[in-house]
Amino acid sequence: MVGILIALTRPLLGLWGIRQLSRVSVPVTDAPAQVLAAECAAVLHLTRRPALRQAATSVPMTWGSARPVVLLPLGAENWSEDRLRAVLLHEVSHIRRADWLGHRFADLVCALYWFHPLVWLTARRLRAESEAACDDLVLASGIPAPDYARHLLEIARALPVSAVPETAIAMAQTSQIESRLKMILSKTQNRRQITRRIFMTALGLSAVSVLSLAVLRPVVQAQALPTTKQSVGNTNPVTVQLIGLTDAGLTRGKGKGWDAGGVRLSPALYQKATALPIGMDPYPGARVVNVALHISPDTAQDLTLSYQFSHCDAYGEDAGGLEKQAESNGLASAEYARVGGNRLLTVRFPTSVTKTDIRVSISSGVWQKDTCTVTPLAQTLDGSSYQMVTFPEAGKEFRVVAIDTNGVRRLPSSSMDHGNGMPTSRALHQIVAQFNNLPPAQIREILLETRPIVWKEFKDVALQSVKSR
DSSP: OHHHHHHHHHHHHHHHHHHHHHHHOEEOOOHHHHHHHHHHHHHTTOSSOOEEEEESOSSOEEEOSSSOEEEEETTGGGSOHHHHHHHHHHHHHHHHTTHHHHHHHHHHHHHHTTTOHHHHHHHHHHHHHHHHHHHHHHHHTTOOHHHHHHHHHHHHHTOOTTOSOTTSEESOOTTTHHHHHHHHHOSSOOOOOOOHHHHHHHHHHHHHHHHHHHHOOOOOOOOOOOOOOOOTTOOSOOEEEEEEEEETTOOTTTOOOBOTTSOBOSSOHHHHTTSOOOOOOOSTTSEEEEEEEEEEOTTOTTOEEEEEEETOOTTSSOOTTEEEEEEETTBOOTTEEEETTEEEEEEEEOTTOOEEEEEEEEEOSOOEEEOOEEEEEEEOSSEEEEEEEEOOOTTEEEEEEEEETTSOEEOOSEEEEOSSSOTTSSSOEEEEEEEETOOGGGEEEEEEEEEEOEEEEEEEEESSOTTTO
16 A cells, blocks of 8 residues: 555655646737647547647646546747647547546556566556557647657757656657657658457457357366375375265265265265265254365374365355365364275365365474473462474474473373464464373473475365256
């Protein structure tokens, strides 16, 4: 937002400058100038004649859309008729092309995308091309190229560096004068306008192309992202495969499941998934599906898995579009069944949701010691509790371990994080760990250990089969 406000500063100051010029400008009452302005508007087929005004500026300029204004510098009444005609033709060309509105739109886009350099380069090119297009219209109206180039050069010579407001369209800018003169005097420059027939043909072809692309519906097959790394010292990496999905509550062996793209599976999903138990549908009227995953190898020591589903509504309420279930050390929650290396998760979705993203986080392998601050909290007859304050590295699982006087590593009977961070984020964590049957006298050291978490993702997984759709 700060960048947008800063980028809008120059256009807003330019509008303020135009208002100041309007206040000090006076109408041009010279009859020949008014007649010449009407002739230029008729030559360029402009239905609304611009208002001619005069002020203490060194260069002709124009602004406005509904009520356009052409501002002439003081002393313009001494110009020759040829120069005044060339100037008015150029400024009326800007009005005919609606360049003032186009430039203001470019200012808005530059403010919104202030961080993108190509947007600023495009806006600069837009202004240069609009000047070239107006020059072409002037030359097409019958003004000789050498005479027009001479008028343009003499006007630019009298132009101070900062004499033009940002949002006004000036006839001559010193930064563009060289390139414009080359194009004006070029004999090979194509100055023909696009005819209505060519424009309508190009518009029709563009519409056909856009409509053709719009009716295409690409089938995106869900693919697991490759595992990049595992924990230090882990020689037995864990992989996850998506076997398929089926409606919840179907009879074992008869549920014709589907793959990630919604294509029917053969044989039935539960035969393919080693006859996993079937979950009952506890949410009538909602979309409840069973998701079968295969974990390999399932015998990995000290394995922690968690499952996340986008757009999930597993508990009958809006949980921010994401529900998470976890298992650790072989202990499974009531949300899924486990047979060997296979998992069957029963998940509820709103009926309007047809696809989901499945994310499985895996952590296994060797734990590493991390830094923390340990404070004893309480002591009971058979145990004690401790508070750990830490900022673990993002993307790591952590746990509290006690080393007793015999050198044996002991895990807490309960552990709770009272901080303001999630296990995968680098934020403040205040972990309270309770050790039963382990009095403080038998504890030699309290440690915080971490290990990396690896994710596997399956994108755009269909929640119903192609046949049922």
